[in-house]
Amino acid sequence: MLSTLEWLECSRCRAATSAKEPRQLCRCGGVLLARYRLEEAARAMTREAIASRPPTMWRYAEVLPGSADPVTLGEGMTPLLPVRFLAQQLGVETVLLKDEALNPTGSFKARGMATAITMARVHRVRRVALPSAGNAGGAAAAYGALAGIGVAVFLPEDTPEPFRLEAAAHGADLHFVRGDIAECGRAMRAREDAEGWFDLSTLREPYRLEGKKTLGYEIAEQLGWSLPDVIVYPTGGGTGLIGMWKAFEEMEQLALVPAGRRPRMVAVQAAGCAPIVEAFEADAPAAAAWEGARTYAAGLRVPSPLGDRLILQALRESGGTAIAVTDAEIAEGQLAIARGEGIFACPEGGATLAAARKLVEGGFLRPSDRVVLFNTGTGLKYPKVPGLQVP
Numbered sequence: 001m002l003s004t005l006e007w008l009e010c011s012r013c014r015a016a017t018s019a020k021e022p023r024q025l026c027r028c029g030g031v032l033l034a035r036y037r038l039e040e041a042a043r044a045m046t047r048e049a050i051a052s053r054p055p056t057m058w059r060y061a062e063v064l065p066g067s068a069d070p071v072t073l074g075e076g077m078t079p080l081l082p083v084r085f086l087a088q089q090l091g092v093e094t095v096l097l098k099d100e101a102l103n104p105t106g107s108f109k110a111r112g113m114a115t116a117i118t119m120a121r122v123h124r125v126r127r128v129a130l131p132s133a134g135n136a137g138g139a140a141a142a143y144g145a146l147a148g149i150g151v152a153v154f155l156p157e158d159t160p161e162p163f164r165l166e167a168a169a170h171g172a173d174l175h176f177v178r179g180d181i182a183e184c185g186r187a188m189r190a191r192e193d194a195e196g197w198f199d200l201s202t203l204r205e206p207y208r209l210e211g212k213k214t215l216g217y218e219i220a221e222q223l224g225w226s227l228p229d230v231i232v233y234p235t236g237g238g239t240g241l242i243g244m245w246k247a248f249e250e251m252e253q254l255a256l257v258p259a260g261r262r263p264r265m266v267a268v269q270a271a272g273c274a275p276i277v278e279a280f281e282a283d284a285p286a287a288a289a290w291e292g293a294r295t296y297a298a299g300l301r302v303p304s305p306l307g308d309r310l311i312l313q314a315l316r317e318s319g320g321t322a323i324a325v326t327d328a329e330i331a332e333g334q335l336a337i338a339r340g341e342g343i344f345a346c347p348e349g350g351a352t353l354a355a356a357r358k359l360v361e362g363g364f365l366r367p368s369d370r371v372v373l374f375n376t377g378t379g380l381k382y383p384k385v386p387g388l389q390v391p
């Protein structure tokens, strides 16, 4: 199975860049998007051919970079579980939970790191660095270890211990920074040139997005090549949301799904860090940096997402929305999933249920809708649920 990766297109100025060298952002500052020879891919990617392939995200090899020789731990093809108890509670007919905790390293960050580290190896990159709230660092450390690539991770100093231990166990270099992921990014970039690190930050590197987009392919395949009505996504950097939107466009061109029937996309953020919600409500094309970001849902503590324009564009084009939930609502969502469905979701997963409740109240979610919620990772790496009494 071979990749049909052809070139990189700037999402802002549309300039074309070769994919043969390691790349970061476009010269104009825009995010680069991988483009494929989709006509050629369509001939190989029939529904039947895909169904016969191993159950990992690499079953979509033609539209992934570096798929001839991937750095893989078997990521992808996670369960899309019908959560009947939650559906009944919400009063929505079909609620499905995409359980990304079952990925290697316990979160969906594995998808993006598999493609990013694969391409780093293709381009003979020796050392990479990234800021992380926890899961990205653990995943980068694991895939870096497998590929023999050095990984430096910049983490907020209040990062829960399991994330630190995981990255350290895989041999990553850890750096702790006072502040949030934005400060971690600044601290990292200050040393980048001197250290010779290749920057693996969300969307500054074009291939993490490609791994994340497989969420869109999988949901479609798991629904018999149809798409749900609504997707509720916990949005930090927004890679998964931007990635799924890109996947839907590709899948239409590949004739894997009918055109013009895409889901309404919902970005869920924490009330203590909601730059996308603020921009969406103000009808702004871009988000302003959020001051004093606070939430225990670490993956949502992203005060200035680089992909803000692309996130907002997908929300608007899809007829979707953006919604903030408080930490107390997130905790309640986490416990409802744990007690109703037997899944110890991460806080970000709890946030999607909390958002769904509000969307039902507000009338955005209708009883007849087919809705996908996301559990983006395991709750076990940051198991303290605010308010949970433990004897």
Ligand SMILES: *Cc1c(COP(=O)(O)O)cnc(C)c1O
Binding pocket: 107, 109, 135, 136, 202, 234, 235, 236, 237, 238, 239, 240, 241, 299, 300, 346, 348, 349, 376, 377
């Ligand atoms: C990183 C992360 C998120 C946010 O993902 P983005 O694609 O950056 O928006 C959500 N949940 C968990 C568990 C994460 O690790």
